[in-house]
Amino acid sequence: MTGAQPYHHLNLRKTLLDAAVALIGEVGPRAFTLREVARRAGVSHNAPYRHFAGKDELLAAVAAEGFDRLTESMEAALAGGQSPRERLELCGCGYVDFALRFPNHLLAMFDLPQELREHCRQERELGGSAFAVLLNCILAAQASGDLPAGNPMPLAWTAWSLVHGIAKLSGSGNLPLDPQATLAFTRSAAAGLFSGMNAQAPDPER
Amino acid sequence: MTGAQPYHHLNLRKTLLDAAVALIGEVGPRAFTLREVARRAGVSHNAPYRHFAGKDELLAAVAAEGFDRLTESMEAALAGGQSPRERLELCGCGYVDFALRFPNHLLAMFDLPQELREHCRQERELGGSAFAVLLNCILAAQASGDLPAGNPMPLAWTAWSLVHGIAKLSGSGNLPLDPQATLAFTRSAAAGLFSGMNAQAPDPER
Protein backbone atom coordinates (compact mmCIF):
# COMPACT_ATOMS: atom_id res chain seq x y z
CA MET A 1 0.00 0.00 0.00
CA THR A 2 1.30 3.41 -0.92
CA GLY A 3 -1.04 5.10 1.50
CA ALA A 4 -2.91 6.82 -1.31
CA GLN A 5 -5.97 4.71 -0.61
CA PRO A 6 -6.44 4.38 3.13
CA TYR A 7 -8.39 1.35 4.16
CA HIS A 8 -10.91 3.41 6.07
CA HIS A 9 -12.69 6.09 4.12
CA LEU A 10 -13.77 8.04 7.20
CA ASN A 11 -16.90 9.57 5.71
CA LEU A 12 -17.86 7.08 3.09
CA ARG A 13 -21.52 7.63 3.85
CA LYS A 14 -21.50 11.18 2.54
CA THR A 15 -19.36 10.17 -0.41
CA LEU A 16 -21.83 7.45 -1.29
CA LEU A 17 -24.76 9.83 -1.00
CA ASP A 18 -23.14 12.32 -3.36
CA ALA A 19 -22.17 9.62 -5.82
CA ALA A 20 -25.72 8.29 -5.70
CA VAL A 21 -27.19 11.72 -6.46
CA ALA A 22 -24.83 12.17 -9.39
CA LEU A 23 -25.58 8.71 -10.73
CA ILE A 24 -29.34 9.21 -10.48
CA GLY A 25 -28.91 12.35 -12.55
CA GLU A 26 -27.00 10.50 -15.22
CA VAL A 27 -28.97 7.31 -15.63
CA GLY A 28 -32.24 7.94 -13.81
CA PRO A 29 -33.44 6.24 -10.65
CA ARG A 30 -34.42 3.14 -12.56
CA ALA A 31 -31.03 2.24 -14.04
CA PHE A 32 -29.45 3.35 -10.79
CA THR A 33 -27.00 0.73 -9.57
CA LEU A 34 -25.61 0.17 -6.11
CA ARG A 35 -22.43 -1.38 -7.43
CA GLU A 36 -21.77 1.59 -9.70
CA VAL A 37 -22.16 3.92 -6.75
CA ALA A 38 -19.56 1.90 -4.87
CA ARG A 39 -17.31 1.94 -7.93
CA ARG A 40 -17.47 5.73 -8.12
CA ALA A 41 -16.76 6.03 -4.44
CA GLY A 42 -13.69 3.86 -4.98
CA VAL A 43 -14.76 1.08 -2.67
CA SER A 44 -15.79 -2.50 -3.10
CA HIS A 45 -19.27 -3.43 -4.18
CA ASN A 46 -20.25 -4.40 -0.65
CA ALA A 47 -18.89 -1.44 1.28
CA PRO A 48 -22.18 0.49 1.04
CA TYR A 49 -23.84 -2.18 3.14
CA ARG A 50 -21.93 -0.91 6.18
CA HIS A 51 -23.80 2.41 5.87
CA PHE A 52 -27.14 1.50 4.27
CA ALA A 53 -29.22 -1.62 4.67
CA GLY A 54 -29.49 -1.90 0.91
CA LYS A 55 -30.14 -0.12 -2.32
CA ASP A 56 -33.55 1.10 -1.27
CA GLU A 57 -32.29 2.63 1.94
CA LEU A 58 -29.62 4.52 0.05
CA LEU A 59 -32.26 5.94 -2.26
CA ALA A 60 -34.44 6.73 0.72
CA ALA A 61 -31.52 8.62 2.25
CA VAL A 62 -31.20 10.64 -0.93
CA ALA A 63 -34.91 11.38 -0.75
CA ALA A 64 -34.64 12.42 2.88
CA GLU A 65 -31.81 14.78 2.01
CA GLY A 66 -34.05 16.14 -0.72
CA PHE A 67 -36.96 16.84 1.62
CA ASP A 68 -34.56 18.64 3.89
CA ARG A 69 -33.33 20.87 1.10
CA LEU A 70 -36.88 21.39 -0.14
CA THR A 71 -37.90 22.75 3.24
CA GLU A 72 -34.85 25.00 3.28
CA SER A 73 -35.54 26.22 -0.24
CA MET A 74 -39.13 27.15 0.53
CA GLU A 75 -38.27 28.84 3.79
CA ALA A 76 -35.49 30.83 2.15
CA ALA A 77 -37.78 31.89 -0.68
CA LEU A 78 -40.69 33.01 1.43
CA ALA A 79 -38.45 34.94 3.80
CA GLY A 80 -38.31 37.77 1.26
CA GLY A 81 -42.08 38.18 1.11
CA GLN A 82 -43.73 41.15 2.69
CA SER A 83 -47.36 40.12 2.69
CA PRO A 84 -48.94 36.73 3.41
CA ARG A 85 -49.99 36.60 -0.20
CA GLU A 86 -46.50 37.31 -1.48
CA ARG A 87 -44.99 34.83 0.97
CA LEU A 88 -47.30 32.10 -0.30
CA GLU A 89 -46.40 32.79 -3.90
CA LEU A 90 -42.71 32.82 -3.06
CA CYS A 91 -43.10 29.57 -1.18
CA GLY A 92 -44.33 27.96 -4.37
CA CYS A 93 -41.40 29.47 -6.24
CA GLY A 94 -39.11 27.95 -3.63
CA TYR A 95 -40.63 24.55 -4.35
CA VAL A 96 -39.99 24.85 -8.07
CA ASP A 97 -36.59 26.38 -7.49
CA PHE A 98 -35.62 23.34 -5.46
CA ALA A 99 -36.88 21.05 -8.20
CA LEU A 100 -34.78 22.91 -10.76
CA ARG A 101 -31.65 22.94 -8.63
CA PHE A 102 -31.89 19.35 -7.40
CA PRO A 103 -33.81 17.41 -10.03
CA ASN A 104 -32.06 14.22 -9.02
CA HIS A 105 -33.30 14.52 -5.48
CA LEU A 106 -36.81 15.13 -6.73
CA LEU A 107 -36.66 11.90 -8.69
CA ALA A 108 -35.67 9.97 -5.59
CA MET A 109 -38.41 11.69 -3.60
CA PHE A 110 -41.35 11.03 -5.88
CA ASP A 111 -40.37 8.61 -8.65
CA LEU A 112 -39.82 5.70 -6.34
CA PRO A 113 -42.00 2.85 -5.14
CA GLN A 114 -44.47 3.77 -2.47
CA GLU A 115 -43.90 0.61 -0.46
CA LEU A 116 -40.40 1.85 0.21
CA ARG A 117 -41.65 5.18 1.48
CA GLU A 118 -44.11 3.53 3.81
CA HIS A 119 -41.30 1.51 5.24
CA CYS A 120 -39.12 4.52 5.97
CA ARG A 121 -40.47 6.75 8.67
CA GLN A 122 -37.85 9.48 8.45
CA GLU A 123 -38.78 10.31 4.91
CA ARG A 124 -42.43 10.76 5.78
CA GLU A 125 -41.59 13.05 8.65
CA LEU A 126 -39.37 15.21 6.50
CA GLY A 127 -42.07 15.34 3.84
CA GLY A 128 -44.47 16.46 6.53
CA SER A 129 -42.12 19.24 7.53
CA ALA A 130 -41.98 20.50 3.98
CA PHE A 131 -45.75 20.41 3.69
CA ALA A 132 -46.03 22.26 7.00
CA VAL A 133 -44.13 25.21 5.53
CA LEU A 134 -46.73 25.51 2.80
CA LEU A 135 -49.61 24.98 5.18
CA ASN A 136 -48.34 27.71 7.49
CA CYS A 137 -48.30 30.12 4.56
CA ILE A 138 -51.91 29.22 3.83
CA LEU A 139 -52.92 29.66 7.45
CA ALA A 140 -51.19 33.01 7.68
CA ALA A 141 -52.93 34.20 4.55
CA GLN A 142 -56.25 33.07 5.95
CA ALA A 143 -55.57 34.81 9.25
CA SER A 144 -54.77 38.05 7.49
CA GLY A 145 -57.82 37.81 5.27
CA ASP A 146 -55.75 37.36 2.11
CA LEU A 147 -57.41 33.97 1.69
CA PRO A 148 -60.95 32.99 2.60
CA ALA A 149 -61.44 31.24 5.93
CA GLY A 150 -62.40 27.57 6.11
CA ASN A 151 -60.65 24.27 5.80
CA PRO A 152 -57.12 25.11 4.66
CA MET A 153 -56.36 21.66 3.30
CA PRO A 154 -58.03 21.99 -0.11
CA LEU A 155 -56.17 25.25 -0.59
CA ALA A 156 -52.90 23.62 0.38
CA TRP A 157 -53.49 20.63 -1.88
CA THR A 158 -54.32 22.91 -4.78
CA ALA A 159 -51.20 24.99 -4.31
CA TRP A 160 -49.06 21.92 -3.87
CA SER A 161 -50.52 20.29 -6.95
CA LEU A 162 -49.77 23.32 -9.07
CA VAL A 163 -46.12 23.68 -8.07
CA HIS A 164 -45.59 19.94 -8.05
CA GLY A 165 -47.01 19.69 -11.53
CA ILE A 166 -44.78 22.49 -12.74
CA ALA A 167 -41.79 20.83 -11.12
CA LYS A 168 -42.49 17.42 -12.59
CA LEU A 169 -43.37 18.62 -16.07
CA SER A 170 -40.36 20.88 -16.12
CA GLY A 171 -38.10 18.11 -14.92
CA SER A 172 -39.30 15.74 -17.62
CA GLY A 173 -38.74 18.32 -20.33
CA ASN A 174 -42.38 19.04 -21.04
CA LEU A 175 -42.20 22.76 -20.31
CA PRO A 176 -40.00 24.43 -22.93
CA LEU A 177 -38.73 27.11 -20.56
CA ASP A 178 -35.28 27.78 -19.19
CA PRO A 179 -34.93 27.81 -15.39
CA GLN A 180 -35.36 31.55 -15.02
CA ALA A 181 -38.44 31.61 -17.21
CA THR A 182 -39.81 28.61 -15.33
CA LEU A 183 -39.56 30.49 -12.07
CA ALA A 184 -41.20 33.56 -13.57
CA PHE A 185 -43.94 31.34 -14.96
CA THR A 186 -44.38 29.74 -11.55
CA ARG A 187 -44.77 33.12 -9.91
CA SER A 188 -47.33 34.14 -12.48
CA ALA A 189 -49.27 30.89 -12.23
CA ALA A 190 -49.21 31.04 -8.43
CA ALA A 191 -50.52 34.58 -8.50
CA GLY A 192 -53.30 33.51 -10.81
CA LEU A 193 -54.24 30.61 -8.61
CA PHE A 194 -54.23 32.86 -5.58
CA SER A 195 -56.66 35.21 -7.26
CA GLY A 196 -58.87 32.29 -8.14
CA MET A 197 -58.87 31.00 -4.60
CA ASN A 198 -60.36 34.27 -3.52
CA ALA A 199 -62.87 34.43 -6.34
CA GLN A 200 -64.62 31.32 -5.05
CA ALA A 201 -65.10 29.88 -1.62
CA PRO A 202 -63.41 26.55 -0.89
CA ASP A 203 -65.38 23.39 -1.32
CA PRO A 204 -67.99 23.55 1.45
CA GLU A 205 -68.44 19.83 1.99
CA ARG A 206 -64.90 19.33 3.18
CA MET B 1 -48.72 -32.28 -27.48
CA THR B 2 -52.23 -32.18 -26.06
CA GLY B 3 -53.07 -29.09 -28.02
CA ALA B 4 -53.74 -27.16 -24.84
CA GLN B 5 -50.70 -24.99 -25.40
CA PRO B 6 -50.34 -24.19 -29.07
CA TYR B 7 -46.85 -23.29 -30.11
CA HIS B 8 -47.96 -19.99 -31.58
CA HIS B 9 -49.75 -17.65 -29.26
CA LEU B 10 -51.39 -15.62 -32.04
CA ASN B 11 -51.67 -12.36 -30.13
CA LEU B 12 -48.88 -12.61 -27.66
CA ARG B 13 -48.16 -8.91 -28.07
CA LYS B 14 -51.45 -7.86 -26.51
CA THR B 15 -51.11 -10.51 -23.82
CA LEU B 16 -47.66 -9.19 -22.96
CA LEU B 17 -48.92 -5.62 -22.84
CA ASP B 18 -51.70 -6.52 -20.42
CA ALA B 19 -49.39 -8.58 -18.26
CA ALA B 20 -46.92 -5.70 -18.20
CA VAL B 21 -49.58 -3.24 -17.07
CA ALA B 22 -50.67 -5.58 -14.31
CA LEU B 23 -47.11 -6.17 -13.19
CA ILE B 24 -46.32 -2.46 -13.10
CA GLY B 25 -49.28 -2.02 -10.83
CA GLU B 26 -48.08 -4.71 -8.47
CA VAL B 27 -44.39 -3.97 -8.19
CA GLY B 28 -43.98 -0.53 -9.71
CA PRO B 29 -42.13 0.34 -12.90
CA ARG B 30 -38.79 0.03 -11.19
CA ALA B 31 -39.02 -3.58 -10.02
CA PHE B 32 -40.76 -4.41 -13.29
CA THR B 33 -39.18 -7.46 -14.87
CA LEU B 34 -39.34 -8.59 -18.46
CA ARG B 35 -38.90 -12.22 -17.48
CA GLU B 36 -41.80 -12.04 -15.05
CA VAL B 37 -44.01 -10.62 -17.78
CA ALA B 38 -43.09 -13.55 -19.99
CA ARG B 39 -43.75 -15.93 -17.12
CA ARG B 40 -47.24 -14.53 -16.61
CA ALA B 41 -47.95 -14.73 -20.30
CA GLY B 42 -46.96 -18.39 -20.16
CA VAL B 43 -44.10 -18.10 -22.61
CA SER B 44 -40.36 -18.43 -22.41
CA HIS B 45 -38.19 -15.62 -21.12
CA ASN B 46 -37.13 -14.63 -24.59
CA ALA B 47 -40.45 -14.69 -26.40
CA PRO B 48 -41.12 -10.97 -25.76
CA TYR B 49 -38.11 -10.10 -27.89
CA ARG B 50 -40.08 -11.16 -30.97
CA HIS B 51 -42.55 -8.33 -30.28
CA PHE B 52 -40.50 -5.68 -28.51
CA ALA B 53 -36.89 -4.71 -29.01
CA GLY B 54 -36.36 -4.95 -25.27
CA LYS B 55 -37.67 -4.07 -21.87
CA ASP B 56 -37.71 -0.35 -22.57
CA GLU B 57 -39.73 -0.72 -25.74
CA LEU B 58 -42.34 -2.77 -23.93
CA LEU B 59 -42.65 -0.04 -21.33
CA ALA B 60 -42.81 2.55 -24.06
CA ALA B 61 -45.65 0.62 -25.64
CA VAL B 62 -47.51 0.71 -22.35
CA ALA B 63 -46.92 4.46 -22.19
CA ALA B 64 -48.19 4.90 -25.74
CA GLU B 65 -51.32 2.98 -24.88
CA GLY B 66 -51.66 5.28 -21.89
CA PHE B 67 -51.45 8.47 -23.95
CA ASP B 68 -54.11 7.06 -26.21
CA ARG B 69 -56.46 6.42 -23.32
CA LEU B 70 -55.64 9.80 -21.80
CA THR B 71 -56.75 11.54 -24.97
CA GLU B 72 -59.93 9.46 -25.01
CA SER B 73 -60.62 10.19 -21.36
CA MET B 74 -60.28 13.95 -21.81
CA GLU B 75 -62.38 14.01 -24.95
CA ALA B 76 -65.09 11.95 -23.32
CA ALA B 77 -65.11 14.18 -20.26
CA LEU B 78 -65.27 17.50 -22.06
CA ALA B 79 -68.01 16.28 -24.37
CA GLY B 80 -70.53 16.88 -21.61
CA GLY B 81 -69.57 20.52 -21.19
CA GLN B 82 -71.93 23.23 -22.34
CA SER B 83 -69.69 26.28 -22.23
CA PRO B 84 -66.02 26.67 -23.15
CA ARG B 85 -65.31 27.27 -19.50
CA GLU B 86 -67.10 24.12 -18.41
CA ARG B 87 -65.45 22.11 -21.14
CA LEU B 88 -62.03 23.22 -20.00
CA GLU B 89 -62.76 22.26 -16.42
CA LEU B 90 -64.13 18.90 -17.48
CA CYS B 91 -61.06 18.33 -19.63
CA GLY B 92 -58.94 18.63 -16.51
CA CYS B 93 -61.23 16.23 -14.71
CA GLY B 94 -60.78 13.81 -17.60
CA TYR B 95 -57.02 14.01 -17.09
CA VAL B 96 -57.29 13.16 -13.41
CA ASP B 97 -59.94 10.54 -14.06
CA PHE B 98 -57.58 8.79 -16.43
CA ALA B 99 -54.83 8.93 -13.82
CA LEU B 100 -57.13 7.36 -11.26
CA ARG B 101 -58.39 4.63 -13.56
CA PHE B 102 -55.04 3.73 -15.11
CA PRO B 103 -52.38 4.61 -12.54
CA ASN B 104 -50.08 1.96 -13.95
CA HIS B 105 -50.13 3.58 -17.36
CA LEU B 106 -49.42 6.94 -15.81
CA LEU B 107 -46.33 5.53 -14.17
CA ALA B 108 -45.05 4.22 -17.47
CA MET B 109 -45.82 7.56 -19.12
CA PHE B 110 -44.05 9.88 -16.71
CA ASP B 111 -41.97 7.86 -14.25
CA LEU B 112 -39.59 6.53 -16.81
CA PRO B 113 -36.22 7.64 -18.12
CA GLN B 114 -36.34 10.56 -20.47
CA GLU B 115 -33.71 9.15 -22.83
CA LEU B 116 -36.18 6.40 -23.66
CA ARG B 117 -38.90 8.87 -24.52
CA GLU B 118 -36.62 10.86 -26.77
CA HIS B 119 -35.80 7.69 -28.60
CA CYS B 120 -39.41 6.73 -29.19
CA ARG B 121 -41.22 8.99 -31.61
CA GLN B 122 -44.66 7.44 -31.35
CA GLU B 123 -44.92 8.27 -27.70
CA ARG B 124 -44.11 11.93 -28.29
CA GLU B 125 -46.74 12.17 -31.00
CA LEU B 126 -49.40 10.64 -28.81
CA GLY B 127 -48.41 12.95 -25.98
CA GLY B 128 -48.80 15.83 -28.39
CA SER B 129 -52.29 14.67 -29.28
CA ALA B 130 -53.29 14.65 -25.65
CA PHE B 131 -51.88 18.13 -25.14
CA ALA B 132 -53.74 19.32 -28.23
CA VAL B 133 -57.05 18.42 -26.62
CA LEU B 134 -56.25 20.70 -23.71
CA LEU B 135 -54.90 23.42 -25.94
CA ASN B 136 -58.04 23.40 -28.06
CA CYS B 137 -60.12 23.91 -24.93
CA ILE B 138 -57.98 26.91 -24.06
CA LEU B 139 -58.27 28.34 -27.56
CA ALA B 140 -62.03 27.88 -27.60
CA ALA B 141 -62.32 29.63 -24.24
CA GLN B 142 -60.20 32.49 -25.53
CA ALA B 143 -62.27 32.77 -28.69
CA SER B 144 -65.48 32.95 -26.70
CA GLY B 145 -64.06 35.51 -24.32
CA ASP B 146 -64.13 33.14 -21.36
CA LEU B 147 -60.37 33.48 -21.13
CA PRO B 148 -58.27 36.56 -21.92
CA ALA B 149 -56.67 36.71 -25.35
CA GLY B 150 -52.94 36.39 -25.82
CA ASN B 151 -50.43 33.56 -25.91
CA PRO B 152 -52.38 30.46 -24.93
CA MET B 153 -49.32 28.43 -23.96
CA PRO B 154 -48.83 29.78 -20.42
CA LEU B 155 -52.49 29.13 -19.76
CA ALA B 156 -52.18 25.60 -21.09
CA TRP B 157 -49.04 24.94 -19.08
CA THR B 158 -50.70 26.19 -15.93
CA ALA B 159 -53.77 24.05 -16.39
CA TRP B 160 -51.67 21.03 -17.28
CA SER B 161 -49.43 21.55 -14.26
CA LEU B 162 -52.40 21.69 -11.92
CA VAL B 163 -54.06 18.50 -13.12
CA HIS B 164 -50.76 16.72 -13.53
CA GLY B 165 -49.80 17.64 -9.99
CA ILE B 166 -53.13 16.40 -8.66
CA ALA B 167 -52.72 13.19 -10.63
CA LYS B 168 -49.19 12.53 -9.44
CA LEU B 169 -49.79 13.44 -5.81
CA SER B 170 -52.94 11.41 -5.74
CA GLY B 171 -51.23 8.46 -7.34
CA SER B 172 -48.42 8.52 -4.81
CA GLY B 173 -50.86 8.62 -1.92
CA ASN B 174 -50.20 12.20 -0.90
CA LEU B 175 -53.79 13.37 -1.30
CA PRO B 176 -55.95 11.64 1.32
CA LEU B 177 -59.06 11.60 -0.87
CA ASP B 178 -60.97 8.73 -2.40
CA PRO B 179 -61.37 8.77 -6.20
CA GLN B 180 -64.74 10.50 -6.19
CA ALA B 181 -63.57 13.19 -3.81
CA THR B 182 -60.41 13.61 -5.86
CA LEU B 183 -62.47 14.33 -8.95
CA ALA B 184 -64.66 16.77 -7.07
CA PHE B 185 -61.55 18.46 -5.72
CA THR B 186 -60.11 18.62 -9.23
CA ARG B 187 -63.24 20.29 -10.52
CA SER B 188 -63.14 22.79 -7.70
CA ALA B 189 -59.44 23.52 -8.12
CA ALA B 190 -59.84 23.88 -11.87
CA ALA B 191 -62.70 26.30 -11.40
CA GLY B 192 -60.59 28.33 -9.01
CA LEU B 193 -57.69 28.42 -11.41
CA PHE B 194 -59.99 29.45 -14.21
CA SER B 195 -61.23 32.38 -12.17
CA GLY B 196 -57.66 33.37 -11.42
CA MET B 197 -56.69 33.25 -15.06
CA ASN B 198 -59.29 35.88 -15.73
CA ALA B 199 -58.41 38.00 -12.74
CA GLN B 200 -54.98 38.71 -14.16
CA ALA B 201 -53.68 39.00 -17.68
CA PRO B 202 -51.18 36.37 -18.84
CA ASP B 203 -47.51 37.08 -18.49
CA PRO B 204 -46.90 39.89 -21.00
CA GLU B 205 -43.28 39.06 -21.83
CA ARG B 206 -44.18 35.72 -23.36
Next chain:
DNA sequence: ACTCAATGTTGACGCTGACAACATCAAGAT
Protein backbone atom coordinates in the same frame (compact mmCIF):
# COMPACT_ATOMS: atom_id res chain seq x y z
C1' DA C 1 0.36 -5.25 24.09
C1' DC C 2 -4.47 -6.97 23.64
C1' DT C 3 -9.13 -6.78 22.59
C1' DC C 4 -12.89 -5.47 19.98
C1' DA C 5 -16.19 -3.15 17.40
C1' DA C 6 -16.42 -0.65 13.20
C1' DT C 7 -15.43 -0.69 8.58
C1' DG C 8 -13.93 -2.54 4.04
C1' DT C 9 -13.06 -6.88 0.97
C1' DT C 10 -13.69 -11.28 -1.23
C1' DG C 11 -16.59 -14.94 -2.66
C1' DA C 12 -20.86 -16.87 -3.70
C1' DC C 13 -25.89 -17.40 -5.16
C1' DG C 14 -30.02 -16.54 -7.69
C1' DC C 15 -32.00 -13.33 -10.64
C1' DT C 16 -32.12 -10.19 -14.70
C1' DG C 17 -31.61 -8.28 -19.66
C1' DA C 18 -29.73 -9.43 -23.77
C1' DC C 19 -27.63 -12.09 -27.53
C1' DA C 20 -27.14 -16.33 -30.48
C1' DA C 21 -28.55 -20.59 -32.14
C1' DC C 22 -32.14 -23.76 -32.75
C1' DA C 23 -37.14 -25.54 -33.14
C1' DT C 24 -41.79 -25.08 -34.76
C1' DC C 25 -45.35 -23.59 -37.58
C1' DA C 26 -48.15 -21.31 -41.50
C1' DA C 27 -48.33 -20.29 -46.13
C1' DG C 28 -46.91 -19.62 -50.78
C1' DA C 29 -44.02 -21.54 -54.69
C1' DT C 30 -42.82 -25.26 -57.50
Next chain:
DNA sequence: ATCTTGATGTTGTCAGCGTCAACATTGAGT
Protein backbone atom coordinates in the same frame (compact mmCIF):
# COMPACT_ATOMS: atom_id res chain seq x y z
C1' DA D 1 -47.31 -33.17 -52.67
C1' DT D 2 -43.03 -31.28 -51.46
C1' DC D 3 -39.92 -27.46 -50.68
C1' DT D 4 -38.81 -23.00 -49.11
C1' DT D 5 -39.19 -19.08 -46.30
C1' DG D 6 -40.20 -15.95 -42.79
C1' DA D 7 -42.43 -15.31 -38.43
C1' DT D 8 -42.64 -16.85 -33.88
C1' DG D 9 -41.31 -19.37 -29.60
C1' DT D 10 -37.45 -22.03 -26.95
C1' DT D 11 -33.07 -23.26 -25.05
C1' DG D 12 -28.47 -22.01 -23.88
C1' DT D 13 -25.34 -18.68 -22.53
C1' DC D 14 -23.11 -14.47 -20.66
C1' DA D 15 -22.08 -10.39 -17.86
C1' DG D 16 -24.03 -7.52 -14.37
C1' DC D 17 -26.96 -6.80 -10.41
C1' DG D 18 -28.54 -7.04 -5.19
C1' DT D 19 -27.63 -9.43 -1.24
C1' DC D 20 -25.79 -12.67 2.21
C1' DA D 21 -21.77 -14.85 4.60
C1' DA D 22 -17.11 -15.10 5.80
C1' DC D 23 -12.84 -12.88 6.21
C1' DA D 24 -9.36 -8.81 6.58
C1' DT D 25 -7.93 -4.37 8.31
C1' DT D 26 -7.93 -0.60 11.26
C1' DG D 27 -8.09 2.56 15.23
C1' DA D 28 -9.56 3.27 20.05
C1' DG D 29 -9.85 1.89 24.71
C1' DT D 30 -8.06 -1.20 28.27
